[in-house]
Amino acid sequence: MTLKLDKVLILDGAMGTELYKRGLPPTAIPEELNLSSPEIVKEVHRAYVESGADIITTNSFGGNRIKLQSKGLAHKLYEINRRAAEIAKEASMGKALVAGSLGPLGRMLEPLGDLSFEEAVNIFKEQGMALADGGVDFFLVETAIDIMEVKAAIMGLRELPVKKPIICSLTFTEGTLTVTGTSPSVGAVSLSSWKADGIGANCGTNPFIFPEIIKDMASYTETPIIAYPNAGPPEKWDEVPPERFLELAVEIYKAGANIIGGCCGTTPHHISLLLKELKGRGPAKRSIKRGIFFTSRSKLITCDGSKTIVIGERINPSGRKILAKELKEGKLEILKRDAIEQELAGADLIDLNVGVPEVDRKFLMRKATIELLKIISSPLSFDSDDPEVLEAG
Numbered sequence: 001m002t003l004k005l006d007k008v009l010i011l012d013g014a015m016g017t018e019l020y021k022r023g024l025p026p027t028a029i030p031e032e033l034n035l036s037s038p039e040i041v042k043e044v045h046r047a048y049v050e051s052g053a054d055i056i057t058t059n060s061f062g063g064n065r066i067k068l069q070s071k072g073l074a075h076k077l078y079e080i081n082r083r084a085a086e087i088a089k090e091a092s093m094g095k096a097l098v099a100g101s102l103g104p105l106g107r108m109l110e111p112l113g114d115l116s117f118e119e120a121v122n123i124f125k126e127q128g129m130a131l132a133d134g135g136v137d138f139f140l141v142e143t144a145i146d147i148m149e150v151k152a153a154i155m156g157l158r159e160l161p162v163k164k165p166i167i168c169s170l171t172f173t174e175g176t177l178t179v180t181g182t183s184p185s186v187g188a189v190s191l192s193s194w195k196a197d198g199i200g201a202n203c204g205t206n207p208f209i210f211p212e213i214i215k216d217m218a219s220y221t222e223t224p225i226i227a228y229p230n231a232g233p234p235e236k237w238d239e240v241p242p243e244r245f246l247e248l249a250v251e252i253y254k255a256g257a258n259i260i261g262g263c264c265g266t267t268p269h270h271i272s273l274l275l276k277e278l279k280g281r282g283p284a285k286r287s288i289k290r291g292i293f294f295t296s297r298s299k300l301i302t303c304d305g306s307k308t309i310v311i312g313e314r315i316n317p318s319g320r321k322i323l324a325k326e327l328k329e330g331k332l333e334i335l336k337r338d339a340i341e342q343e344l345a346g347a348d349l350i351d352l353n354v355g356v357p358e359v360d361r362k363f364l365m366r367k368a369t370i371e372l373l374k375i376i377s378s379p380l381s382f383d384s385d386d387p388e389v390l391e392a393g
Helices: 016-021 030-036 038-050 065-070 074-092 117-134 147-158 184-193 207-218 242-255 268-278 321-328 333-344 361-375 387-392
Strands: 055-057 097-102 138-144 166-170 198-203 225-229 292-295 300-303 349-352 380-382
Touching (some): 016 038, 030 038, 030 074, 038 055, 038 074, 038 268, 055 074, 074 097, 074 117, 097 117, 117 138, 138 198, 147 166, 147 184, 166 184, 166 225, 184 198, 184 207, 184 292, 184 300, 198 207, 207 225, 225 242, 242 268, 321 333, 333 349, 333 361, 349 361, 361 380
Parallel strands (some): 055 097, 138 166, 166 198, 198 225, 349 380
Antiparallel strands (some): 292 300
16 A cells, blocks of 8 residues: 555544553553554554554554663664554554654754754664564654654654655644744744655644644645644543544644544544545645745744845854854854844844854854754854755754
């Protein structure tokens, strides 16, 4: 089977809450069941296949090195993830696609945390390899709160020898923002520019904001959209009954979603209702905004000819001896001050140029980028005659 998104596909529902119903203690490790009790995991998958789901999701959400290490299972990472894929493939019986689930890493990337971007890339690549070896049809990077973590996942998965589609889903818990400040429009533009095969939203606190989230995403991209809300807020995951969930799903479809399913608290019954109402429909028509877009983690700048875009270009050591001297010494105080002042003065973008001789410009560009991401919200534009320096930013 192949991933075709010219018609609506139905995703499965919750895995964790279904496992709890089958006796998994709240403190247990769901991914460990792939080794100790594979029949229980397969039973959940089969229930969704029988409900008519086009896609089932592997029991590997927390199967990355960082999370497994915290549970003393890092040495079983490959086996846990490979078996997750194999169990799902067996349960699918050729009737459903298998999405390889990759959840958040459990540590924040720089500059919000101490995990380097390169390390995050390798961690996603490691988990992705095991899922690919187990036979997943595509990767589902889900419940993401940090747009840079998603980019690391895309890069890591694209380094695998076998290329598979990648769908990425953000989670919005602060109204219609992720906890790191990314809006649906910023997420749509960023993930589409990174050539994700699908983008969207899942989980979160309020399922009834999903039509608004999906409509905002759909207005900025032609990329297929996935949406799978909870059946209620945390601690009340049974608050939205299947019939009301179906009404919500129809609204989500009309907002522009191509793949629709459920997250925490949803059941095979929820999914069976979606099948009857939505499966096989053509994608809803979108009204897409046109222009050139620039994004940071939390800001979207649109260049559509309606206004002048101001780029702050003061961070350039050419003709600025004091700035050049400071950069050679590895100091960034003037650079940071210039960025803040330009943003306060109304610059839409901040241009970053660290082109001084006799320094490691790739290292300096990376260091300066991380520091600026801590203190300004405007998108950065990178300025260098060396492509490797640009890439370092």
